[in-house]
Amino acid sequence: MPKPAAASLKETLTLKLDYEQLTNCMRCGFCLPACPTFQETGVEAESPRGRISLMKAAVDGIMEPGISFENQMNHCLGCRACEPACPADVKYGQLIEQARDAVEVHTRQHRWWIKGVRKLVFDQLFPHQRRMRLLGKSLELYKKSGVQALVRKTGVVGAFSEHLSSMERILPDASGKGIVERLGSRIAAKGEKIGTVGMFRGCLMDVLFTETNMKTVQLLSEAGFEVVIPDTQNCCGALHAHSGESDTAKQLARNNIRAFQEAGVDYIVSNAGGCGAILVEYDHLLHDDQEWQEAARGFAKKVMDISTILVERGRPLNFADREAEENPIRVTYQDSCHLRNVMKGGSRPRQLLSGIANVSYMEMEDAGSCCGSAGIYNVTQPDMASQILEHKMEKANATKAHYLVTSNPGCLLQMKLGIDKHGRSESMKAVHIADFLFDRIVK
Ligand code: SF4
Ligand code: SF4
Known part of the structure; x- marks a missing residue:
């Protein structure tokens, strides 16, 4: 997007931000305990209330928005856990999108490789399904051609970066055929x-x-x-x-x-x-x-x-885990923030999982709190994402579940990464709820 030479970030924020929503925030702080970045840091500016105050201060001309303003906007996971907690119904999700839209016009803080990742993902890859299939085909070839085995044997990725090595270990079975x-x-x-x-x-x-x-x-x-x-x-x-x-x-x-x-x-x-x-x-x-x-x-x-x-809406289906008749298996669920906080659909996966014969459902502490995946957050903000994931896995491990079920591909990969890095990789598996249910249909 071309950057307008004349307009300042303050002016663009003024144009884009919904001022009524900014003033709707009554600074009560009810959203603070729900916010993962505030929970991790204890810093007011890393909370929904803090971010809204920064946006309003910038628009009101009390503060010149600079790098630290941009940082706070980018540190937000966009999980929207603050919205259901808010008694004033502040549309925080809309505010953060408007603020980021403005920041993106004037941004000066993306490092070269983040700019590269964004360009590749946003412009060259995701909007083009044919290119996505090519990516799937390449990953499929990487796995099936023996290159993956060689990479693992030589430990070349691990020598470069332990994080990258973990990411490589959790690569899903991609396919060039949709x-x-x-x-x-x-x-x-x-x-x-x-x-x-x-x-x-x-x-x-x-x-x-x-x-x-x-x-x-x-x-x-x-x-x-x-x-x-x-x-x-x-x-x-x-x-x-x-x-x-x-x-x-x-x-x-x-x-x-x-x-x-x-x-x-x-x-x-x-x-x-x-x-x-x-x-x-x-x-x-x-x-x-x-x-x-x-x-x-x-x-x-x-x-x-x-x-x-x-x-x-569907015809009721029966589910059972036939292999667990003697020893029921334990399953827990990590919410997809957007399914829970935006689509208001957090209860339905739990209802389905609780209704499977021979499966005992264990609720995880803070299951509704973000896992740190958040789109490409775990790539652009790796430190905060890792910190959040580590704490998430402590809670997942405490359930002693055999299966950690999720409803979103990003969360699923993050849970696989969490199990690989901090989890009980011998006895816990991350799965998508559709896979878990389909494999247990009783016909
Ligand atoms: S969207 Fe999530 S990370 Fe961002 S302010 Fe709200 S609760 Fe915090
Ligand atoms: S709960 Fe709502 S009104 Fe209260 S501080 Fe948070 S965003 Fe503002």
Whole structure:
């Protein structure tokens, strides 16, 4: 995006920030205990109240926003745990997006490699599904060709960076073939048809977790839904919207709305909390676009998470772990922040997991608190992300669960990383809820 020479960050903040929302904050501090960055640091400026005060002070001209202002905006995970805790219903998620949008126009603090990662991810990769498939194919080849075995044997990545070595160990079974190439774009309902679901396949989900996408579709079919997967859909735009790239996010949203409108579906289902949360807020994202406003509202109303639709609309399914008849297995759940705080869908995965025969559900302490994944936060803010993850794993380990279940690909990778670095890797496995449920359907 070209940087306007004349406007200062203060002026851009004044233009972009919703001043009414800034003044709605009554400084009560109820949000502080819910905020992971405040919990980790104890610093007011690292809290929702602190960040809102900084935004308001900048707009009011009390403070010149500089590098430390930018840092505080970028340190926020965007998990939105502060919103349900707020008695004044301050729309913090919107404020932080507006602030980051402004910061991105004037930014001076991204290091060269962060700029490179952002450019690659936001412009060159995620919006282009064909390139995502190429990435999937390359990772598949890396694993199957023996290069991965060689890399591990020689320990070359570990010599370079222990963190990178851990990331390499948790690489999922990527694929160059997405769900449409595997199942086609229309899958019939099993038994009597209840309705038609449009499956949001996700750009990352479709190449890194194709099996999970397939199991999601099969769960929907078993629950009585015909599933349509429009091939013209693209990335949801969540990472763009949360990182100050709102123009690209809006364009991606318009494409998706068009794709699902043409498919003529009753529901739009996502199996990734991070994607679902922006899909459900397309009406907000396009609120100033007269031409697309109404279509965006119609789209947003149809969006549901896989767990929610199974519980609330689907034909009830029976689940059991046949291998655990003698010794029930323990399972715990790490919330996807966006499924819990934005889509308000945190209870449904717990309900499904608690209803599986021979499985005992253990609630983890602070399961609703962010795991530190947060889009590309664990890449751009590795120190804070690692600190949060380490504390998360202490709580996960305390459950002694055999399975750590999540509802979002970013959280799933972060949990795998956590188990690898700090966990009980011999006895605990991180899995997506769609995989966990599908493998235990009783037919
Ligand atoms: S979004 Fe999350 S990290 Fe950011 S202020 Fe709110 S609770 Fe804290
Ligand atoms: S809970 Fe809401 S009103 Fe209270 S300080 Fe936090 S954001 Fe402001």
